[in-house]
Each structure stands twice: as C-alpha cells, then as structure tokens.
Amino acid sequence: MNVSPFQLLKRSTADALSTRASAALAQWGAAWTTLPDHALGCAAASEQAGRLAAGELRHRLLDGGVSVWAAVPAGMERHLEQLVFGLSDLDAASGRHLASRLGGGVADDALEDLLQTLFGALTGRSSQAAPAQAPGAQLTRPGSGAVICSVQLGERALRLLLPAAVLPAPPPLRARPGAAPLTTLQRALAALPVPLSVELCRTELTLGYLRTLAVGDVLALPMATDQELRVTGPGDTTVCHAHLGALDGAYAVELIKAAR
Structure with missing residues (x-):
C-alpha cells in the first residue's frame, strides 16, 4: 500500500x-x-x-x-x-x-x-x-x-x-523572548493540581425529624463501614473506588480499584 x-x-x-x-x-x-x-x-x-x-x-x-x-x-x-x-x-x-x-x-x-x-x-x-x-x-x-x-x-x-x-524547509520555530522552554505535555501537566472528592454516602430525613435534631444527637448513615466509596474528579467523573480508614490521626482512603 x-x-x-x-x-x-x-x-x-x-x-x-x-x-x-x-x-x-x-x-x-x-x-x-x-x-x-x-x-x-x-x-x-x-x-x-x-x-x-x-x-x-x-x-x-x-x-x-x-x-x-x-x-x-x-x-x-x-x-x-x-x-x-x-x-x-x-x-x-x-x-x-x-x-x-x-x-x-x-x-x-x-x-x-x-x-x-x-x-x-x-x-x-x-x-x-x-x-x-x-x-x-x-x-x-x-x-x-x-x-x-x-x-x-x-x-x-x-x-x-x-x-x-x-520547497525550502521552513525555519525552525523560535521561542518567544521570556517564554518557558519547550517541554513534553506529560511533564508540563505533571504538577497541575486536580481536585478530588470522596463521596461518603447520601441519606434522606423527613422534615419533621430534621427539625428535632440537636447538638449531640447521633445520625446513623445508611452504609456499612466496609462499603466502597467513590472518588471523583472534575465534572463528577469517577476516578476510582476506595475504603475509608485512618492514617496518623487523619481520615484516609485506601484505593481498591480504578474506574473503568
């Protein structure tokens, strides 16, 4: 061909x-x-x-x-x-x-x-x-x-x-004065911050019950302690799934599988 x-x-x-x-x-x-x-x-x-x-x-x-x-x-x-x-x-x-x-x-x-x-x-x-x-x-x-x-x-x-x-070869591209040197896209994006969110769960309460809540009340969430959590990125895009845990006195998540 x-x-x-x-x-x-x-x-x-x-x-x-x-x-x-x-x-x-x-x-x-x-x-x-x-x-x-x-x-x-x-x-x-x-x-x-x-x-x-x-x-x-x-x-x-x-x-x-x-x-x-x-x-x-x-x-x-x-x-x-x-x-x-x-x-x-x-x-x-x-x-x-x-x-x-x-x-x-x-x-x-x-x-x-x-x-x-x-x-x-x-x-x-x-x-x-x-x-x-x-x-x-x-x-x-x-x-x-x-x-x-x-x-x-x-x-x-x-x-x-x-x-x-x-035809004559075009002249090589010249960087503009003061411009950063050319680099690969992967390297340029390596330090770009990406906000992530960990979704714990969603719950519903009646309006009457919500009005009775006071400081010190315990609200049970409809999820097990070993239930998978969803880690999302910009646009509510699923990045991966995880388990909730703790590390050095702070909440942490353990990644268990990537999103498909």
Whole structure:
C-alpha cells in the first residue's frame, strides 16, 4: 500500500515563495525589459490545478533529477518579444512588427531565462528543459504539499508547479523572548493540581425529624463501614473506588480499584 504524507501549505510559506518569485521577476526584468503590469501569487496545487490546462505544460528537471513543470500560455514567446523590443501589438493591416526569426530566438532565450530565474529562486536549484512528461495525479490532490506559483505578465499568466520535496524547509520555530522552554505535555501537566472528592454516602430525613435534631444527637448513615466509596474528579467523573480508614490521626482512603 502506498502511503503519502499529508502536508498543508502554510500561509507564511506561500507568502515567502511569492516574495522570492517577485524578487526573481524583478531581477529578470532588469536584464531583459521594463516589466508591464504584473502580479504574483502562490497557492496549494489542489486549489489551482484547473488553471494548468490554460497553457502548454513543459517539463523541466532540477539539479538532482526532481521534476517541475511550467504551464506556458499560448503566445507567451510573442508577448515576451514585444516586451523585449518595446513593440506594440501586432498590426496585421500595416505589416509592422511581424514575427521574425531573430525576434523569436530572443524571445525563446528570454523565456528560458525567466523559467531558470523563477525556478532557481523558488527551489534554490538550477533547472533545464526535459522530455515531455505529465505530472502525477498525486501532485494536485489535497494535502500533497505541492504548490502552483502564478506569474501574471500583462495579459499572459505563467504558472509553475513545484512538488513539496523541492520547497525550502521552513525555519525552525523560535521561542518567544521570556517564554518557558519547550517541554513534553506529560511533564508540563505533571504538577497541575486536580481536585478530588470522596463521596461518603447520601441519606434522606423527613422534615419533621430534621427539625428535632440537636447538638449531640447521633445520625446513623445508611452504609456499612466496609462499603466502597467513590472518588471523583472534575465534572463528577469517577476516578476510582476506595475504603475509608485512618492514617496518623487523619481520615484516609485506601484505593481498591480504578474506574473503568
């Protein structure tokens, strides 16, 4: 039986990845072009899986042989070509800004560098194009820990799929200043006081008899001296049973069996 760990994406992790991607995009833009209106965001792959179909899924391999994917939308290379050369949208009527082999080559290089820069920032590893391979269905199931980072460049959205194994490890938890050191739950609760009650018995008297009672009268209780007593905790929960006795001049109980 195959068993996979259940991992949820923390908001702090998603925000940290978005910050890394934003810095990487700015680095790429400084080398290639002035960035258009853009936006970035990272979310659990199970929440964004449907958006991968909006682009051509390209398989890449990180150092170490781990697979990642980029969903590249149609027309992305042409869009990058226009950004790099500062061209407006294609004007088919005038024939200006038609696609060229030189421009297409530059756009391919720009896209490759963009993918390298983004994947490098998000995983800390270099990547390269690899033969086509579809991602496994387990990557987009809830709790897989995989992430989809979306990079919106103008009207084009590039999406990166990363399995949990390549994400940076979260920083270790740091104790707050002045906070007690971490300890086990058993040790932390060891000194917690728990109030216990010993139930002797319950009895009933008529109101008339109760009014005749005076100091010095003896009230017989409906219980034998060897009858079991109930020891209770908070919420009237039975903890155990016991016999009443004495020890060093004080009443005491001898535990005889635990509650079931």
